[in-house]
Amino acid sequence: MPDTAPRLTRQDTPQGPCMQLHGRWGAADIGARRRWRSLRAELAAAPPQAQLGWDLSGLDWLDHVGAQLLWNHWGRAWPQRLKLDATQRSILERVASLTTEAPPPEPWSFAQQIDALGVLVLHAVDHLQRMLILIGQLLLDSLRVLRAPHRAPWRDISGHLYRMGATALPITALVGFLIGVVLAYLMSLQLRQFGAEAFIVNILGISLIRELGPMLAAILVAGRSGSAITAQIGVMRVTEELDAMRVMGIPQGFRLVMPRAVALAIAMPLLSVWTTLAALTGGMLAADAAMDVSPAYFLQALPNAVNTGNLTLALSKSVVFGTLIALVGCHWGLRVKPNTQSLGAGTTASVVSSITVVIIVDALFAVAFKSVGF
Numbered sequence: 001m002p003d004t005a006p007r008l009t010r011q012d013t014p015q016g017p018c019m020q021l022h023g024r025w026g027a028a029d030i031g032a033r034r035r036w037r038s039l040r041a042e043l044a045a046a047p048p049q050a051q052l053g054w055d056l057s058g059l060d061w062l063d064h065v066g067a068q069l070l071w072n073h074w075g076r077a078w079p080q081r082l083k084l085d086a087t088q089r090s091i092l093e094r095v096a097s098l099t100t101e102a103p104p105p106e107p108w109s110f111a112q113q114i115d116a117l118g119v120l121v122l123h124a125v126d127h128l129q130r131m132l133i134l135i136g137q138l139l140l141d142s143l144r145v146l147r148a149p150h151r152a153p154w155r156d157i158s159g160h161l162y163r164m165g166a167t168a169l170p171i172t173a174l175v176g177f178l179i180g181v182v183l184a185y186l187m188s189l190q191l192r193q194f195g196a197e198a199f200i201v202n203i204l205g206i207s208l209i210r211e212l213g214p215m216l217a218a219i220l221v222a223g224r225s226g227s228a229i230t231a232q233i234g235v236m237r238v239t240e241e242l243d244a245m246r247v248m249g250i251p252q253g254f255r256l257v258m259p260r261a262v263a264l265a266i267a268m269p270l271l272s273v274w275t276t277l278a279a280l281t282g283g284m285l286a287a288d289a290a291m292d293v294s295p296a297y298f299l300q301a302l303p304n305a306v307n308t309g310n311l312t313l314a315l316s317k318s319v320v321f322g323t324l325i326a327l328v329g330c331h332w333g334l335r336v337k338p339n340t341q342s343l344g345a346g347t348t349a350s351v352v353s354s355i356t357v358v359i360i361v362d363a364l365f366a367v368a369f370k371s372v373g374f
Contacts, residue, residue, distance in 0.1 A: 025066030233333025
């Protein structure tokens with residue numbers, strides 16, 4: 001059988017060098033991965049030049065895919081020396097007529113930049129407005145629960161408390177333990193140089209109890225439970241359950257937002273303490289292994305090194321973290337449109353926004369209460 005694989009050969013003619021094409025230059029023949037790579041390599045070895053000619057008379061087949069490949073390789077311009085028949089020319093002319101150059105991007109004017117910035121600001125204001133509405137509705141729902149506790153959705157709150165709190169204990173303990181080990185080993189390298197091994201208790205105690213413990217727990221919960229909240233409410237939007245709740249007169253804030261916010265406000269301080277204890281355990285074991293600081297001395301010196309104000313501040317921050325994570329997750333869940341693409345985008349935005357809000361609020365707490373616990 002004759003060889004129909006697409007290929008090129010270089011021939012020297014009296015007019016100059018010429019590339020002769022052979023085989024079948026069609027979609028079915030070029031589409032194979034090996035042939036495509038070899039053909040691209042052969043074309044790359046023959047860049048378009050003024051003195052280089054092209055001979056297509058030896059082709060067995062040429063369709064629009066092969067013609068497009070050649071046209072792009074020629075730089076979307078006809079070679080000076082080209083040999084082909086009428087059918088091949090018509091195919092190439094059709095490809096050339098349908099090939100359009102992408103317009104170069106126009107530089108943005110100052111007015112367009114101001115307009116784009118204004119759009120971003122309006123989007124941010126819209127998100128802040130809706131978040132304020134959720135916060136206000138949460139306060140009203142909390143007052144409603146205080147007036148009539150028997151009407152509160154306690155079953156929903158307990159269910160969310162288990163799913164967001166109890167099921168998060170293993171991962172928070174593991175991450176906290178490893179962070180404590182890493183911090184202790186890194187600090188031991190520096191403290192040993194100055195003979196200040198005993199101060200590892202102070203450094204670990206302040207950093208883990210005041211900052212890293214609540215922050216780690218909040219970031220893990222934001223990625224774990226914040227995305228779950230957005231996905232749950234977003235699926236209710238896709239399946240039109242939110243519309244059904246509105247038709248039946250069921251308040252979405254009281255049945256969807258408030259139970260999740262209360263559950264996370266209760267679970268987050270407990271998770272913060274749990275993560276901090278796991279981190280302190282890891283740091284204590286690493287300090288014993290790296291610097292011979294015994295666990296007995298560690299436990300004895302820790303209460304004197306860390307003021308109780310740090311623990312109070314950490315628990316207060318955790319309550320705020322939990323409430324904000326739940327509100328951000330509900331906010332993005334309620335904004336999901338009834339399609340799967342919006343659901344995925346909303347879940348991603350929820351995680352990013354929750355972690356960003358947690359870091360910003362932690363920075364505000366650090367500045368506002370810089371004298372507490374010292």
